[in-house]
Amino acid sequence: MCKDNAQTTQLDTWKEVEAFAKRTLPPHVVEFIEEAQREPHPESKLIKVLQLVQEHYGYLGKTQMDAVAQLMQIPTAKVSGVATFYHYFRLVPRGKYMIRICLGTACYVKGAERVVEKLKEELGIHFGETTKDGLFSLEGTRCLGCCGLAPVVEINGEVFGQVTPDKIPAILEHYSEKTD
Amino acid sequence: MSKVKEKYDLILKKAEEYRKSLNYTEKIRIRVGSATCEHAAGSTTVYEEFRKHIESSGRKDILLEKTGCTGRCSCEPIVGIFVPGKFPIKYQLVNREKVHKIFIEHVLNGKIVKEYVLDQAPDSCKYHVLMCDGSGCGGALESGIRFIFEMKLEEVGFTQQDVLLTSIGCLGFCTNLEKSLSSAQILVRPDNVIYKIRTAKDVEEIIENHFRNGKIVERLMVKDRPISQRFYNLYGDVAFFNKQTRVALRNAGVINPENIYDYIHYKGFLALSEVLEKNDPDWVIEQIKISKLRGRGGGGFPTGIKWESAKKQKSEEKYIICNADEGDPGAFMDRSMLESDPFSIVEGMIIGGFAIGATKGYFYIRAEYPLAVERIENAIRECRKHNILGNNILGSEFNFDLEVRLGAGAFVCGEETALIHSIEGERGQPRVRPPYPTESGLWSKPTVINNVETFANVPPIIVYGAEWFREIGTDRSGGTKVFALAGKINKTGLVEVPMGTTLRKIVYDIGGGVAGGKRAKAIQTGGPAGGCIPEKYFDTSVDFDTLSKLGSIMGSGGMIVLDEDDCMVDVAKFYMEFCQDESCGKCTPCREGTKRILEILKRITEGKSTEADLDKLERLAKLVKRTSLCGLGKAAPNPVLSTLTYFKEEYIAHVKDKKCPAKRCRSLIHYEIDQGKCVGCTMCAKNCPVNCISGSRKEPHVIDTLRCIKCGRCFEVCRFKAVMKI
Known part of the structure; x- marks a missing residue:
């Protein structure tokens, strides 16, 4: 996927840099950037581009961010500035299943804290970490807007409502079995 | 006929033809709720299951449709079964098994499955009369019409099984009426007829002709279709809904959010066509000003004035932005509105764009709402297809287009200058105002930013009249407000009530009171920027100004x-953790202040604080409030300050007595086993994760408090209530 030592490759001309950047990013992202360049304010699409890159790789690697900076002609400092500012972006690879537990108020008063503890205990990881087998990553998230179903846990886009600590093992098992 | 009118009629005709082709009047319709919350509750499985059932039944007269969410969250998935000429029936908490039963008994054999009906609404009556109690028109109760009705029904021997009377929020007629106490509007279900009643004779006539002989009394019928008719006809039997007044949420759970023709049928884009036909931006702004619509994002700035100041700016390019970064x-x-009625927000934005002279609009939606993004993008595509977006909209001179931009999870981006930076592709940090965005906003051009709900209110204001809208609310703020309860x-769920409704009404009449029969202690309004309002102020009527007087805010x-x-204290700490985490770090008071406030709160909840901390906390909170750059920092101390004002004794209990009165703060409690109650079932010992409970079978157990990690597991599993939280 991403090789950080690629940075050391000698790239002298813009053509080489451009070709390298295009090789690094998935074709649909390159296409999106090229289209953006033809419209006014192309630099404003940076967040969208980073979102596309993350959707593809699951995180933002340094090589990819450099390639985005080159192709969009935006300073690398700014690209990484944006990537580190927003919660949505991850700079390290994540597990196959992203477990996001809602930390909104409604979930909090309905006992999300205990669900968090149970998740951490079951998985043996903290927020922002990934299990050793690469299956699960854990993340606390802003309000998912399903307050009526609090507490809420989302796993790869699938939402589980009224989760209690007791339900956690079954939910996790459902996913770990999927891969077998 | 003008060109715009011609074009609009053409689209309307298309919509009606489409609906005709579906043959609604002869078909049984099954409507399954479809929104993020509904999906989470399992509505996609339910939809699939109904599809399979219909397929295997071989029936061609059953239609399966999607609709948005009505906002009755804890009962989702909700499924509506509409049989022509019968009451619309809604089922709650539907799952795979229930689908089977509902389909066999109700859809195929016409027998309602009573035990699954939403909120156990009454269904056994022949006629259901909904009596408007809106403050605008006097109402059935005030005018005495309800009393007359009850008397006359009793006289002729009708019981509740024949005719059931229910008072409802507001049908939405208010301004069409001479305001008098001698008339009332009623909606008769399932015929979906509205009568205007003035005298006892009118009542007699309706009872005799309509209720006894099934003949509609044309003389008293109201021809207008008010805004809430459709909603009440569908949901008027549910107590949670019939005390609400639906304006912004008028279509939520009523239309199919993915179908533009459904929206057009319910007066969709009528407002836009009127605006474009008049071709006068000043008229639009005037209407919004008369309506007293105030920004629903939290600030409560009058929308008309904002639009006016943007219109005054001389600039080739102007922008309008919908703030859907509901953080x-x-x-x-906002999520519910985006998902359940996306077209109305699009329409509101086009009208706003026309009023200020913008050519381009942006939807700024948070990436955490994928379904909302999908529905808005679909709405934009459909609108472009029907010439409602693009060049020469509906044949007018007006060009306007919309684009969706996704937020990337930063709470501060709800602040307008930060939001602008985020759309520009920068870090979402706020800047000093003035200049306000209306002068210099996106790419330094005049920009108007409004909240989702604000835009959702614009089309009804144009269609039903600015005075009507103003009448619904209070002196200083028109219309309704949607609350997420x-x-x-x-x-x-979602509750939409007129501005000025009391908190008590929202919590008890609509929300059904506190769960588990406990006592409400406070309401936290306005999110992390708001405050806690104690129970003794529940009779306050809710408005931007009254809430800020109480030290809270309306917020979104x-x-x-x-x-x-x-x-x-724990609640205050929760919000402070949130604000501290979300502080963008640009200004010192917010960046450092929130961190120090949080440290003090942590000390208090851990029992490590001194009395001097309370004083320090208050001074620091006030300092952060006064000196922060943007709304986030200015409002972050609100939860602390309001709880310090109203719940000082709880802080003192934590600090002085090292006790948490609510027994929530873990460091300040411990668990003990009541030796008299313990029967020695060993349940607690088995479940203790650190094995700190000792005792043999049938003997009282003991917790080693030194080793106990206070996880509370024993407390939960004990069936004899022998474990005590102290």
Whole structure:
């Protein structure tokens, strides 16, 4: 996927840099950037581009961010500035299943804290970490807007409502079995 | 006929033809709720299951449709079964098994499955009369019409099984009436007829002709179709809904959010066609000003004035932005509107764009709402297809287009200058105002930013009249407000009520009171920027100004009900953790202040604080409030300050007595086993994760408090209530 030592490759001309950047990013992202360049304010699409890159790789690697900076002609400092500012972006690879537990108020008063503890205990990881087998990553998230179903846990886009600590093992098992 | 009118009629005709082709009047319709919350509750499986059932039944007269979410969250998935000429029936908490039963018994054999009906609404009556109690028109109660009705029904021997009377929020007629106390509007279900009643004779006539002989009394019938008719006809039997007044949410759960023709049928884009036909931006702004619509995002700035100041700017390019970066934990009304009625927000934005002279609009939606993004993008595509977006909209001179931009999870981007930076592709940090965005906003051009709900209110203001809208609300603020009711409440969900409704009405009449029969302690309004309002102020009428007087804010409308088990210091700490984490770090008071406030709060909840901390906390909170750059920092101390004002005794209990009255703060409690109650079932010992409970079978057990990690597991599993939290 991403090789950080690629940075050391000698790239002298813009053509080489451009070709390298295009090789690094998935074709649909390159296409999106090229289209953006033809419209006014192309630099404003940076967040969208980073979102596309993350959707593809699951995180933002340094090589990819450099390639985005080159192709969009935006300073690398700014690209990484944006990537580190927003919660949505991850700079390290994540597990196959992203477990996001809602930390909104409604979930909090309905006992999300205990669900968090149970998740951490079951998985043996903290927020922002990934299990050793690469299956699960854990993340606390802003309000998912399903307050009526609090507490809420989302796993790869699938939402589980009224989760209690007791339900956690079954939910996790459902996913770990999927891969077998 | 003008060109715009011609074009609009053409689209309307198309919509009606489409609906005709579906043959609604002869078909049974099954409508399954479809929104993020509904999906989470399992509505996609339910939809699939109904599809399979219809397929295998071989029936061609059953239609399966999607609709948005009505906002009765804790009962989802909700499924409506509409049989022509019968009451619309809604089922709650539908799952795979229930689908089977509902389909066989109700859809195929016409027998309602009573035990699954939403909120156990009455269904056995022949006629259901909904009596408008809106403050605008006097109402059935005030005018005495309800009393006359009850008397006359009794005289002729009708019982509740024949005719059931229910008072409802507001049908939405208000301005069409001479305001008098001698008339009332009623909606008769399932015929979906509205009568205007003035005298006892009118009542007699309706009872005799309509209720006895099934003949509609044309003389008293109201021809207008008010805004809420459709909603009440569908949901008028549900107590949670019939006390609400639906304006912004008028189509939520009524239309199919993915179908533009459905929206057009319910007066969709009528407002836009009127605006474009008049071709006068000043008229639009005037209407918005008359309506007293105030920004629903929290600030409450008058929308008309904002639009006017943007219009005055001389610039080739202007922008209009819809702020759909709903980041407040506990607020989900914007998501619901985006998902359930996307076209109305698009329409509101086009009208706003026309009023200020913008050519381009942006939807700024948070990436955490994928379905909302999908529905808005679909709405934009459909609008472009029908010449409602693009060049020469509906044949007029007006060109306007919309684009969706996704937020990337930063709470501060709800602040308008930060939001602009985010659209520009920068870090979402706020800047000093003035200049306000209306002068210099996106790419330094005049820009108007409004909240989702604000835009949703614009089309009804144009269609039903600015005066009508103003009448619904209070002196200083027109219309309704949608609240997201959650926390320790029986009926969680979206509640839309006129401005000026009391908190008590929202919590008890609509929300059904506190869950588990406990006492409400406070309501937290406005999210992390708001405050906690104690129970003794529940009779306050809710408005931008009254809430800020109480030290809270309206915010975007989150309402979290807290009961006696919630520790106010802990709640304050929760919000401060949120604000501290979300502080963008640009200005020092917010960046450093929130961190120090949080440290003090942590000390208090851990029992490590001194009395001097309380004084320090208050001074620091006030300093941060006064000196922060943007709304986030200015409002971040609100939860602390309001709890310090109203719940000082709880802080003192934590600091002085090292006790948490609500028994929530872990460091300040411990668990003990009541030796008299313990029967020695060993349940607690088995479940203790650190094995700190000792005792043999049938003997009272003991917790080693030194090793106990206070996880509370023993407390939960004990069936004899022998474990005590002290």
